[in-house]
Amino acid sequence: xxxxxxxxxxxxxxxxxxxxxxxxxxxxxEFVSFLGPSGCGKTTTLRMIAGFEMPxxxxxxxxxxxxxxxxxxxxxxxxxxQAYALFPNMTVTQNIGFGLQIxxxxxxxxxxxxxEMLALINLEKHADKYPYQLSGGQQQRVSxxxxxxxxxxxLLLDEPxxxxxxxIRVSLRSEIRAIQKTLGITAIFVTHDQEEALSISDRIVxxxxxxxxxxxxxxxxxxxxxxxxxANFVGxxxxxxxxxxxxxxxxxxxxGVQFITASDLAARKKGEAVRVSIRPERFSFxxxxxxDNALDCVIxxxxxxxxxxxxxxxxxxxxxxxxxxxxPFLELPKLGSKEKVTCSKEAxxxxxx
Amino acid sequence: xxxxxxxxxxxxxxxxxxxxxxILYFFLPLVATFLxxxxxxxxxxxxTAYQHVFxxxxxxxxxxxxxxxxxxxxxxxxxxxxxTAYLIRxxxxxxxxxxxxxxxxPFVIPAIVYVFSLVRTFSQPPxxxxxxxxxxxxxxxxxxMPYMYSAIDTGLRAIDVQTLTEAGQSLGAGWGTILFKIxxxxxxxxxxxxxxxxxxxxxxxxxxxxxxxxxxxxxxxxYLIQQKAYEPAAMAIISFALTWAAMGIIQFIGRGSEQGxxxxxx
Numbered sequence: 001x002x003x004x005x006x007x008x009x010x011x012x013x014x015x016x017x018x019x020x021x022x023x024x025x026x027x028x029x030e031f032v033s034f035l036g037p038s039g040c041g042k043t044t045t046l047r048m049i050a051g052f053e054m055p056x057x058x059x060x061x062x063x064x065x066x067x068x069x070x071x072x073x074x075x076x077x078x079x080x081x082q083a084y085a086l087f088p089n090m091t092v093t094q095n096i097g098f099g100l101q102i103x104x105x106x107x108x109x110x111x112x113x114x115x116e117m118l119a120l121i122n123l124e125k126h127a128d129k130y131p132y133q134l135s136g137g138q139q140q141r142v143s144x145x146x147x148x149x150x151x152x153x154x155l156l157l158d159e160p161x162x163x164x165x166x167x168i169r170v171s172l173r174s175e176i177r178a179i180q181k182t183l184g185i186t187a188i189f190v191t192h193d194q195e196e197a198l199s200i201s202d203r204i205v206x207x208x209x210x211x212x213x214x215x216x217x218x219x220x221x222x223x224x225x226x227x228x229x230x231a232n233f234v235g236x237x238x239x240x241x242x243x244x245x246x247x248x249x250x251x252x253x254x255x256g257v258q259f260i261t262a263s264d265l266a267a268r269k270k271g272e273a274v275r276v277s278i279r280p281e282r283f284s285f286x287x288x289x290x291x292d293n294a295l296d297c298v299i300x301x302x303x304x305x306x307x308x309x310x311x312x313x314x315x316x317x318x319x320x321x322x323x324x325x326x327x328p329f330l331e332l333p334k335l336g337s338k339e340k341v342t343c344s345k346e347a348x349x350x351x352x353x
Numbered sequence: 354x355x356x357x358x359x360x361x362x363x364x365x366x367x368x369x370x371x372x373x374x375x376i377l378y379f380f381l382p383l384v385a386t387f388l389x390x391x392x393x394x395x396x397x398x399x400x401t402a403y404q405h406v407f408x409x410x411x412x413x414x415x416x417x418x419x420x421x422x423x424x425x426x427x428x429x430x431x432x433x434x435x436x437t438a439y440l441i442r443x444x445x446x447x448x449x450x451x452x453x454x455x456x457x458x459p460f461v462i463p464a465i466v467y468v469f470s471l472v473r474t475f476s477q478p479p480x481x482x483x484x485x486x487x488x489x490x491x492x493x494x495x496x497x498m499p500y501m502y503s504a505i506d507t508g509l510r511a512i513d514v515q516t517l518t519e520a521g522q523s524l525g526a527g528w529g530t531i532l533f534k535i536x537x538x539x540x541x542x543x544x545x546x547x548x549x550x551x552x553x554x555x556x557x558x559x560x561x562x563x564x565x566x567x568x569x570x571x572x573x574x575x576y577l578i579q580q581k582a583y584e585p586a587a588m589a590i591i592s593f594a595l596t597w598a599a600m601g602i603i604q605f606i607g608r609g610s611e612q613g614x615x616x617x618x619x
Contacts, residue, residue, distance in 0.1 A: 050519070050523060051522070052519055052522070071522075072519070072522040072523055073521075073522045073523075073524075073525050073526055073527055074525075077523060078523060078524075079519065079520065079523035081516050081519070081520060083513055083516050085513070085516040085517055085519070085520035086520075087517065087520070087521075087535050087539070088512070088539050089535075089538035089539050089541075098521075098524055098526075099524035099525055102524055102525040102526050102530065103525055146524070147523070147524075150524060150525065156523075
């Protein structure tokens with residue numbers, strides 16, 4: 001059942017369209033991420049759900065109530081900001097209890113709920129501290145507790161991890177996800193970090209230039225991108241110019257080397273120029289498991305990236321990156337050596353713009 | 354090498370020279386006034402002039418009124434300028450420069466011109482309020498506007514007004530709650546600075562009170578200068594002491610608030 005529905009939402013700022021024809025149904029308890037580059041409209045869409053921006057067109061419905069024109073303080077929506085936005089004049093406990101005070105809850109209820117929340121975020125010992133006495137990660141956890149204390153229908157998170165360092169970002173995102181699952185609360189998460197979106201979400205909405213490019217599970221978005229933008233933005237991608245040589249059989253020529261693809265080429269003509277996209281990890285050295293494409297290559301460069309080793313290979317005239325997992329016993333080819341690599345036809349994507 | 358160190362030494366000398374000159378320029382008249390105020394009794398230094406001042410019921414009367422006008426000016430100023438500066442920062446940033454220009458007008462319009470305009474405008478129906486203390490307070494609010502507004506605006510600049518407002522809204526707070534429970538406490542130091550500056554302005558302001566014929570400290574001091582020798586000097590020192598005490602209170606209350614604003618700061 002739809003918990004939050006955004007129908008044909010658009011937003012203009014002084015004649016510039018920032019969000020266009022945005023449609024999304026979110027189920028109760030779902031964790032949906034808006035992913036896209038800066039200026040793609042993801043934060044504006046989130047702010048429209050929060051009520052901080054009014055849509056130029058369209059409708060926002062939450063639990064069958066049209067909230068499109070409701071002021072933000074009348075929507076039961078919790079918001080977490082990138083800059084934490086804790087009230088500097090209040091202690092952790094006062095920050096968490098603020099929303100409950102506004103709702104005129106009794107002292108007993110406020111005490112019980114703030115204690116619950118402090119336990120949830122493991123900051124019981126910091127209850128009487130002021131925000132400036134806490135680390136960034138702790139402040140963001142208090143912000144989460146403050147938003148959850150009022151039991152909102154939807155939790156909105158506007159790049160909440162961007163201001164934190166890498167390690168805390170990873171641990172806090174797991175914490176946010178765990179709390180969201182425990183409470184079964186619907187959450188909308190805005191990020192430009194694809195790894196963050198892939199790791200935390202039930203579904204991802206990839207946005208570009210104010211429009212939705214693709215909506216799907218992290219698996220679908222990563223493995224079956226529907227547009228070139230999605231393929232490029234989510235994960236690393238090799239792209240190369242190609243020419244359709246046999247549309248019926250899915251054959252392409254990439255710099256004189258034949259590739260076979262699982263992408264539908266039925267609508268394309270023989271000789272049509274296209275661009276192929278292949279993720280680096282879809283290549284592997286040819287062993288006994290030969291896949292659809294067996295390709296001669298030359299090793300151009302090898303870069304050690306920690307858990308992954310990136311090998312630059314030249315197939316025909318085109319350069320590709322190939323990623324392979326690092327292990328201490330990995331026998332890497334020598335620079336300039338000739339090798340054979342393989343990839344499945346599903347890995348060779350021919351995508352529309 | 355030697356030339357460089359000579360230049361540095363020369364630079365230091367002139368820096369000290371100008372600083373000492375500045376200090377002397379400021380403190381010498383003050384010290385002279387203070388010493389003069391102690392000479393009420395022939396041949397000895399004493400606080401007799403101060404005793405006379407504090408025993409004078411007129412001093413207490415006029416000074417109490419000035420304090421009252423000062424407090425009312427601060428209250429009215431805070432009630433007008435905090436919401437104004439807040440709304441301009443939050444919703445009407447385009448109006449920031451014009452409003453800043455308007456708030457600076459008391460610096461360029463002489464008080465005498467201003468007071469005659471007030472008297473002319475408000476001494477005939479339907480706005481016959483020239484005898485009301487409200488007009489005096491309103492006048493003081495305008496005179497203290499450059500200090501009060503810029504202090505509040507500086508305070509608002511130090512916190513992330515928009516995000517704090519939105520955080521409050523998302524938790525269900527209305528405008529009043531946001532203003533009085535979130536914004537106001539976080540610009541407390543700035544408001545105090547503006548308040549004490551306004552207070553100092555009101556205590557020392559002569560023209561407005563004199564022409565609107567209201568009891569106040571400055572007109573009384575002017576009157577006393579014409580009548581007595583040492584007591585006005587004592588009063589000048591008292592007014593300095595009061596102003597400095599006000600500054601000290603700002604420093605004291607403002608301690609630690611810099612850190613307190615970090616979380617909501619830019």
